[in-house]
Amino acid sequence: MAYGDFEEKLEMVKCFLNDSREMLDDVEPQIIAMEEKALTVGEIDEAILNAIFRLFHSLKGSASFLDLQTIISVTHEAETLLDIFRSGQAVIKPAHVDLLIRTT
Structure with missing residues (x-):
């Protein structure tokens, strides 16, 4: 890999990390809100669930572009x-929420 290519990929990874951190910071309260509604009402808020799914899907897509295998897997x-x-x-259940929070 040429030095210029390395620098370009490094810059893309930095952008990915910054964008991902912002997305993950935003999703944690959504995961908690989803749990609270499920526990109080007995059902999952589909809009919140779909928003959380889209976030993880977007992260996976970006990680795939950069070939970040662990992030893709998680x-x-x-x-x-x-x-x-x-x-x-x-x-x-609360154990599911704990697992999702740990992924962030």
């Missing part, structure tokens, strides 16, 4: 868990 697993809730195969 975000894929988060998407899989969220899809289980989206399809109604399971109800959200």
